[in-house]
Amino acid sequence: MNIRNIAIIAHVDHGKTTLVDKILHATKVFRDNQDTGELIMDSNDLERERGITIFSKNAAVVYKDIKINVIDTPGHSDFGGEVERVLKMADGVVLLVDAFEGPMPQTRFVLQKALALGLKPIVVINKVDKPNCRPDEVHDAVFELFFNLDATEEQLDFPTFYGSGKNGWFNDSLTQIDNINPLLDGIVKFVPEPKVNEGALQMQITSLDYSSFLGRIAVGKVARGVIKENQQIALMQADGAIKKMKIKELYVFEGMGKKKVSQVIAGDICAVVGLEEFNIGDTIADVENPEALPVISVDEPTMSMLFGINNSPFFGKEGKFVTSRHLRDRLMKETEKNLALRVEDTDSADSFLVFGRGILHLGVLIETMRREGFELTVGQPQVLVKQINGAKHEPYEILVVDVPSEYSGKVIDLVTQRKGEMLIMETKGEMQHLEFEIPSRGLIGLRSTMLTGTAGEAVMAHRFSEYKPWKGPIPGRNNGxxxxxxxxxxxxxxxxxxxxxxxxxxxxxxxxxxxxxxxxxxxxxxxxxxxxxxxxxTNHRASGSDxxxxxxxxxxxxxxxxxxxxxxxxxxxxxxxxxxxxxxxxxxxxxxxxxxxxxxxxx
Missing domain, CATH: 2.40.50.250 (bipa protein)
Known part of the structure; x- marks a missing residue:
């Protein structure tokens, strides 16, 4: 079986989508004279504007007669739900780490998920052309991170590649070359072929695609057996229901697009057309002998917001969708593909509680709805409080701030005002690296005040850590x-x-x-x-006051x-x-x- 399934994971801005661009170019997916632009996989308008990946995407390339399925994943912790489920399709991961910043909070989060699934890691230290970069120190820090996350002996023995995605080279040493072939050879050599069990058909739906011609499309990896066009299958749902259906069309990924095929063997990633009312996590199984795969579990949301209809005097002047029915239908549709999102009804028919992973996660949903023509009002984000052993607990996050030394005092002051506690303070080149544990409530509104206080120099990142006892009131906005x-x-x-x-x-x-x-x-x-x-x-004019x-x-x-x-x-x-x-x-x-x-x- 000449297939390799890899997911590319990293902290935000460490170069995942740029690496996918280079893989697509190196394997001649495009003509030499074709103008493709940069960040080819970030096709959504919001992704292009913000310069971040929001939705995971699939591409497939052929290198030395071996098909490599590449999954590009988001780097923001708010879209962690997207990463968790697509890792199920991979057999190995390429972990990208910035040669200056080293492992960051999201690096830890995605690596932990990948190691827990038993995936084979390949470490790529990117951006070694940057001034002040420290590839050797970063390599040691990555090894330490693997060790802290209880990696197995086999996972600790990871291959490392160095290079610059922007300049289009990766090598197994710091010697600069003019291509990324050593990395592609490494993927073929170190990533195992898909593990295939003997038995009847099993395929878990791990992501959704949509086409205006074909409707909803189920995407996943065939775990065992063979899936064929026009085949009768059993769709096994999370609640135990089993529905009999027929597959209309099958597609495998090829380059940036899809190619229609008559059958797909175990180990390959494919898209299935013709299923109705399926959800992410459902299993496509053999109709005679249906067996379900374990349901995908995603970390719980930590924040909620109240979404309501627009009831201002300017109601209905600009939007096409303004009623509570429109709003409810749209939010329910979103929960089908956005696994980390939950929606609950409230006492009022005009408003709904929406639970998500963070401000950015909910903000992207609101921005998408706004562009689709919705009018709505949204309330203040609230953190989710839990009662544990009769005591009130709230979510805490690990906050990492890199800032020039002269501003470190200001950063510490701002974070401690919001009930944050400092864990680590160390020097990285000219920058101070600070790590805090802070209640999630304290992060709301912190970014803008921190950027003001540090003249825009602070780089902050955070990830959910755990629920801990309630910390008491946190000062909010000072001004009316x-x-x-x-x-x-x-x-x-x-x-x-x-x-x-x-x-x-x-x-x-x-x-x-x-x-x-x-x-x-x-x-x-x-x-x-x-x-x-x-x-x-009036008729009077006065010099100066007019x-x-x-x-x-x-x-x-x-x-x-x-x-x-x-x-x-x-x-x-x-x-x-x-x-x-x-x-x-x-x-x-x-x-x-x-x-x-x-x-x-x-x-």
């Missing part, structure tokens, strides 16, 4: 907000007069409504202001920054054209009544 008094269009005249009260999120000439957050107050406490007043025109109004440009915040910014009584209105911050209760009198009632309850 300025709220619009009226529903009208803002004027430069009013904003100019209010500049000393706060920093604005809106420009002159924008439509705002009562209860919308239009600026950050310079003091604690909220203030209702009128930013829509026009200048009264200069044109000078409004500073508005502060632009990304969706994730908005999610980190809002407080418990605020929410974000998301429409295809705008992202607005607002109070959950728009009417000022109603807000006062609710806050008085809450204050009397507390008393």
């Amino acid at each position: 907000v300025l709220l619009s008094k009226t529903t009208e269009r803002t004027t430069g005249y009013s904003i100019d007069k209010l500049q000393d009260r706060g920093r604005f999120f809106v420009d002159p000439g924008e439509d705002v409504y009562a209860g919308q957050i239009i600026a950050e107050h310079i003091k604690p406490g909220d203030l209702v202001v009128n930013a829509t007043e026009a200048k009264k025109l 200069d044109a109004s000078k409004a500073a440009p508005k502060i632009l915040m990304t969706l994730e920054e908005c999610m980190e910014y809002i407080q418990a009584d605020e929410c974000i209105e998301v429409t295809p054209k705008n992202v607005r911050l607002r109070k959950t209760i728009l009417n000022e009198e109603d807000r006062k009544r609710v806050s008085k009632a809450m204050a009397s309850e507390m008393a």
